[in-house]
Amino acid sequence: MDPVIRLDKIRKTYGAKLAVDDLTLEIGKGEIFGIVGPNGAGKTTLIEIIEGLRQADGGTAAVLGMDIGKEADRIKQKIGVLLQSTSIPGKARVGELLRLFSSFYDKSADVQAVARSFGLDDKLDAMYKSLSGGWKQRVALALSLINDPEIVFLDEPSMGLDPNARHEMWQTILKLRKEGRTIVVTTHYMEEAEALCDRVAIISGGRLIALDAPNKLITMLGGTKRLSFKNPGKSGKAAFESLANVVGVEWEAEIVRLQTTDMDLTLKHLFHLADKEDWLVSGLRLEEATMNEVFTALTQRHGGTAV
Numbered sequence: 001m002d003p004v005i006r007l008d009k010i011r012k013t014y015g016a017k018l019a020v021d022d023l024t025l026e027i028g029k030g031e032i033f034g035i036v037g038p039n040g041a042g043k044t045t046l047i048e049i050i051e052g053l054r055q056a057d058g059g060t061a062a063v064l065g066m067d068i069g070k071e072a073d074r075i076k077q078k079i080g081v082l083l084q085s086t087s088i089p090g091k092a093r094v095g096e097l098l099r100l101f102s103s104f105y106d107k108s109a110d111v112q113a114v115a116r117s118f119g120l121d122d123k124l125d126a127m128y129k130s131l132s133g134g135w136k137q138r139v140a141l142a143l144s145l146i147n148d149p150e151i152v153f154l155d156e157p158s159m160g161l162d163p164n165a166r167h168e169m170w171q172t173i174l175k176l177r178k179e180g181r182t183i184v185v186t187t188h189y190m191e192e193a194e195a196l197c198d199r200v201a202i203i204s205g206g207r208l209i210a211l212d213a214p215n216k217l218i219t220m221l222g223g224t225k226r227l228s229f230k231n232p233g234k235s236g237k238a239a240f241e242s243l244a245n246v247v248g249v250e251w252e253a254e255i256v257r258l259q260t261t262d263m264d265l266t267l268k269h270l271f272h273l274a275d276k277e278d279w280l281v282s283g284l285r286l287e288e289a290t291m292n293e294v295f296t297a298l299t300q301r302h303g304g305t306a307v
Ligand SMILES: Nc1ncnc2c1ncn2[C@@H]1O[C@H](COP(=O)(O)OP(=O)(O)OP(=O)(O)O)[C@@H](O)[C@H]1O
Pocket: 014, 017, 018, 019, 037, 038, 039, 040, 041, 042, 043, 044, 045, 046
């Protein structure tokens, strides 16, 4: 990994409240890196320390090799930050906003090209506050890219978006990675973290409690894969209980649900049983564990609340 962000024992207190507790991690170039955690876990504080918007009380951090304490202005030229829609002047027109934001930077992307890539050509004369939530978020994202940043920070990018707009946002974020940028994203949507992120840091009470690829976190938690199928009415409950790797059987007249620690092996043995006892596996549904379960299990274990 070629780290573009290095945090070493970052600490932040607000009065008696410890918001970020000696947090150490590295984020690699070209990663989509997720930061998740319950409300009040310290995500925004952490991300704003990296962006140079808040000062840490302890520890060191470097962004693109520059020290956040000493070179905050140089860092700001190289990063993009998604602003909350309330921080964008509502009466400004979209074209004006793009030009204004581009004037803040030494190096700026081509304003027309950015507008075009976000489908904003027809909206340049529209007042920001007149746009729908989805379009406002597109404008905010376009503004965060106006300096052609190497790292983009997206704090809850799909909050309040409908499912279509959210998927569109995901496509855009994936495109940013293809362009070679590093993306740091916070989210309360675990399916978003699972679908998008190369690695996810789970933070609770200001501490890093897990850090890995979503599928590795899911595997690490283990044991929660389920499959269900129509009750064939032939093999008895005991036959299912003795299938390879089955750790639980829910038995109903209509449906059988099996919990397994190894889906592939259990499926193989299930089909073998069906063949032997001459019935067909029908209505088969497989349920893998998800990031939601990982989040709930880990944050509850660490005394956080699930969101
Ligand atoms: N400016 C501030 N002054 C005092 N306390 C603060 C301040 N900003 C944050 N906090 C506190 O620090 C803790 C971490 O807050 P932070 O906003 O970083 O968490 P978060 O993980 O981003 O939460 P959320 O998911 O709710 O946005 C919380 O207990 C919060 O109340």
